Amino acid sequence: MDEHGRPPxxxxxxxxxxxxxxxxxxxxxxxxxxxGALDRDAWDVVPVGVTREGRWVLAADDPGRWRIAAGGALPEVTAGDGPQVLVPTAADERDLVVLEPDRVPRALGAVDVVLPLLHGPYGEDGTLQGLLEMGSVRYAGSGVLASALSMDKHVARTVLAGAGLPVGPWTALLPGQWEHDPEDCRRRVGELGWPVFVKPARAGSSIGISRVTGPHGLDAAVELALRHDPKVVVEAGVPGVREVECGVLQDVGPDGRRAVSTSLPGEVVVGGEHEFYDFEAKYLDEASVQLLCPAPLDEETTARVRQIAVRAFEAVGAEGLARVDLFLTGDGQLLVNEINTMPGFTQLSMFPRMWAATGVGYPELVDRLLRHALARPTGLR
Structure with missing residues (x-):
């Protein structure tokens, strides 16, 4: 209570x-x-959904409305979910404004911090972060640059390799190269050896990814990736690798200093009919996937995973949180596959599960992200 007996x-x-x-x-x-995890005694929560067309709406504060339903039915924000919301774009404004048909626009109230849970382009890639920076609105997670370069597998690997971190063999098919010189693209991919993984450069959740075992399947795989992104990354398949992940959290101490901590690593073991950790295995066929938290690694390998995760986090200038994905080869080498600045965050996702195994529960994890965002200034830092 404050000095007048009112709750803070x-x-x-x-x-x-x-x-x-x-x-x-x-x-x-x-x-x-x-x-479902936010402590409503500690936070005043305003859910804001963004439709597939980019309209911001005041959404239902109902976790059940947004879950993947039994049978695999996927949730979607639509314009009918609520009135349109306008976000502040001036540094001296904080109010969300609600627009309703035939009514005067009304201020919903000031926002102290935004938790941006968008994955992929138009959200995780620095675009939303740039909008919030324009309005000097605090937000959780990485800033514009780290979000943008981490989203782009081509640029991220270039930066990680430049920082001396180990990455596997790969090549990028830049926009227009496949259309103008497919033979050169096929030659460069072939030099990687087979199999290869063909990926949209700026997508996630394994959407648009194909495993290709020989030249006969390459064209179809590239065309699939191009449906999602005009830039494509092709990675050499490394035989016998284990997929290992590590969570990173950044906190701001009372003295204003930033401290980075890591979770115990987790391991993804894919079975059933899935050749790799694809979209169906991640979200629709959980029985075929084992998420081992902590990963069954020896102490020395665990320590190396955590050290490399911090190095990757710092190399891209990440803030708040990230999940670093690595490959562990049969001879004990660790390769950085990618860094996710807004990893999957359901209670069953790897990031929260790794932190739970490390002693940080889901509600505490969400709270720490928001506390870090409130303690961090906007703008250059």
């Missing part, structure tokens, strides 16, 4: 989810977990 004001958090990318439904599922 709760910081207002706008939970933003959905979005224009192909990961729209996964973002909704992430929001379902977060909305």
């Amino acid at each position: 004001a709760r910081p207002r958090v706008a939970v933003v989810f959905g979005g224009r990318s192909s990961e729209h439904a996964i973002s909704c599922a992430t929001a379902a977990g977060v909305l």
Whole structure:
């Protein structure tokens, strides 16, 4: 209570989810977990959904509405979910404004911090972060640059390799190269050896990814990836690798210093009919996947995973949180595959599970992200 016997004001958090990318439904599922975990005695929660067309709406504060339903039905934010919301774009404004048909626009109130749960382009890639920076609105997670370069597998690998981190063999098919010189593209891919993994450069959740075992399957795989992104990354398949992941959290101490901590690593073991950790295995066929938390690694390998995760986090200038994905080869070598600045965040996702194994429960994890965001300034830092 304050000096007048009133309860202290709760910081207002706008939970933003959905979005224009192909990961729209996964973002909704992430929001379902977060909305269910937020301590309503500590936070004043405003759910804001973004439709596939980019319209921001005042969404239902109902975790069940945004979960992936039994049978695999995917959630979606639509314009009918609520009135349109306008976000502040001036540094001296904080109010969300609600627009309703035949009514005067009304201020919903000031927002103290945004939790941006959008995955993929138009959200996780620095675009939303740039919008919030324009309005000097605090938000959780990485800033514009780290979000943008981490989203782009081509640029991220270039930066990680430049920082001396180990990455596997790969090549990028830049926009227009496949259309103008497919033979050169086929030659460069062939030099990697087979199998290869063909991926959209700026997508996630394994959407648009193909495993190709020889030249006969390459064209179809590239065409599939190009449906999601004009830039394609092709990675050499490394035989016998184990998929290992590590969570990173950044906190701000009372003295203003930033401290980075890591979770115990986890391991993804894919079975059934899946050749790799594809979209169906991640979200629709959980019985075929084992998420081992902590990963069955020896102490020395565990320590190396955590050290490399911190190095990758710092190399891209990440903030708040990240999940670093690595490959462990048969001879004990660790290769950085990618860094996710807004990893899957449902209670069953690897990131929260790794932290739970490390002693940080889901509600505490969400709270720490928001506390870090409130303690961090906007703008250059």
